Amino acid sequence: MMDLLRSTQSIIKSALQKLGYSNDMYELLKEPLRIITVRIPVRMDDGTVKIFTGYRSQHNDAVGPTKGGVRFHPEVNEDEVKALSIWMSLKCGITDLPYGGGKGGIICDPRNMSFGELERLSRGYVRAISQIVGPTKDIPAPDVYTNSQIMAWMMDEYSRLREFDSPGFITGKPIVLGGSQGRETATARGVTICIEEAISKKGMNLKDARIIIQGFGNAGGFLAKFMYDAGAKVVGISDAHGALYDSDGLDINYLLERRDSFGTVTNLFTNIISNKELLEKECDILVPAAISNQITVENAHLIKASIVVEAANGPTTIEATKVLDKREILLVPDILASAGGVTVSYFEWVQNNQGYYWSEDEIDKKLRKVIVDSFDTIYQTSQKHKVNMRLAAYMVGIRKSAEASHFRGWI
Numbered sequence: 001m002m003d004l005l006r007s008t009q010s011i012i013k014s015a016l017q018k019l020g021y022s023n024d025m026y027e028l029l030k031e032p033l034r035i036i037t038v039r040i041p042v043r044m045d046d047g048t049v050k051i052f053t054g055y056r057s058q059h060n061d062a063v064g065p066t067k068g069g070v071r072f073h074p075e076v077n078e079d080e081v082k083a084l085s086i087w088m089s090l091k092c093g094i095t096d097l098p099y100g101g102g103k104g105g106i107i108c109d110p111r112n113m114s115f116g117e118l119e120r121l122s123r124g125y126v127r128a129i130s131q132i133v134g135p136t137k138d139i140p141a142p143d144v145y146t147n148s149q150i151m152a153w154m155m156d157e158y159s160r161l162r163e164f165d166s167p168g169f170i171t172g173k174p175i176v177l178g179g180s181q182g183r184e185t186a187t188a189r190g191v192t193i194c195i196e197e198a199i200s201k202k203g204m205n206l207k208d209a210r211i212i213i214q215g216f217g218n219a220g221g222f223l224a225k226f227m228y229d230a231g232a233k234v235v236g237i238s239d240a241h242g243a244l245y246d247s248d249g250l251d252i253n254y255l256l257e258r259r260d261s262f263g264t265v266t267n268l269f270t271n272i273i274s275n276k277e278l279l280e281k282e283c284d285i286l287v288p289a290a291i292s293n294q295i296t297v298e299n300a301h302l303i304k305a306s307i308v309v310e311a312a313n314g315p316t317t318i319e320a321t322k323v324l325d326k327r328e329i330l331l332v333p334d335i336l337a338s339a340g341g342v343t344v345s346y347f348e349w350v351q352n353n354q355g356y357y358w359s360e361d362e363i364d365k366k367l368r369k370v371i372v373d374s375f376d377t378i379y380q381t382s383q384k385h386k387v388n389m390r391l392a393a394y395m396v397g398i399r400k401s402a403e404a405s406h407f408r409g410w411i
């Protein structure tokens with residue numbers, strides 16, 4: 001199996017070739033322009049000091065400041081952060097936001113850390129990267145296992161360092177600190193819109209659809225709720241411990257009430273199946289909304305869904321994409337399906353810059369337009385060039401960075 005960075009690079013290469021760019025452009029865009037590794041000493045509650053390793057990667061800032069989340073996870077590594085920053089450039093290109101891509105991560109397990117330890121780690125990270133970030137340089141946001149409280153600590157630390165209030169330094173903040181309406185649900189809203197568009201392309205009806213969602217965190221949890229409320233049958237969900245499946249549909253409100261802040265709920269049940277088994281169960285729409293490399297050559301031929309919508313980053317391997325293609329399963333790629341989060345982050349940053357705030361209704365309308373237009377452009381591109389939705393999304397996504405780099409005279 002090719003790793004995330006290598007497979008991203010190979011698709012970027014094909015996309016740039018299709019767009020008629022030279023190999024020099026590929027050499028520029030295949031890696032981030034800048035990545036720093038930082039070591040963050042944190043005083044733990046028991047009095048000892050632990051040194052954490054963190055990263056911030058900035059893929060390309062030709063279009064504008066770089067933008068993207070910070071993840072707290074034990075498996076964070078340099079290559080993954082690099083790949084994720086490239087994907088942020090692609091997401092911003094697809095949605096036509098005035099940003100390049102960035103991403104950060106800290107190797108840690110927030111599930112085993114206290115509130116105080118997390119606060120000291122978050123503040124330490126901002127101090128360590130403060131020279132290369134800022135509202136017009138690189139704007140962080142939430143990602144796996146980070147949330148609005150962590151964004152609030154980071155914003156406070158940055159504002160203290162600069163000695164002026166800087167809400168535009170980071171997005172995904174609590175509303176009272178300049179967060180945007182609709183930011184929390186934005187990723188799931190984006191996925192929902194992609195599902196609606198995909199369903200209409202397949203001539204199906206949402207009310208008749210059976211959906212499996214892998215992951216019950218921010219994206220998966222809200223998505224399950226939106227699908228349930230829309231009358232679709234959510235037949236399967238899962239978390240890091242296992243999965244629940246019921247062909248009659250699950251009671252999503254009940255499950256949401258009982259999950260913990262890390263999206264865990266299956267540990268309360270005895271009739272659970274594995275995440276692997278869940279992916280192969282009967283359904284019409286499969287939404288991997290957890291971690292990468294879930295649909296591989298080993299299970300791609302066993303998927304029952306006719307639509308796969310990737311709410312997570314990189315859930316399907318490049319080899320498995322080919323299998324799904326052959327089977328004529330419509331795959332809505334991650335860089336399109338999960339672009340709702342960064343889109344509303346952009347709205348948050350615009351509101352911070354102008355000091356004037358929009359209603360949830362306005363945000364939802366603006367988000368819908370961005371995602372519907374993006375879906376449409378990518379679908380048309382895939383038809384016109386006879387390529388799959390993933391390659392089409394890369395073509396649309398990389399074009400702005402390439403054009404901007406060219407106009408700036410870099411290539």
Ligand code: GLU
Pocket residue numbers: 067068069070091139140141142143144171172338339341342343345
């Ligand atoms: N972490 C999210 C993503 O991967 C959001 C990034 C942002 O809001 O800047 O798209």
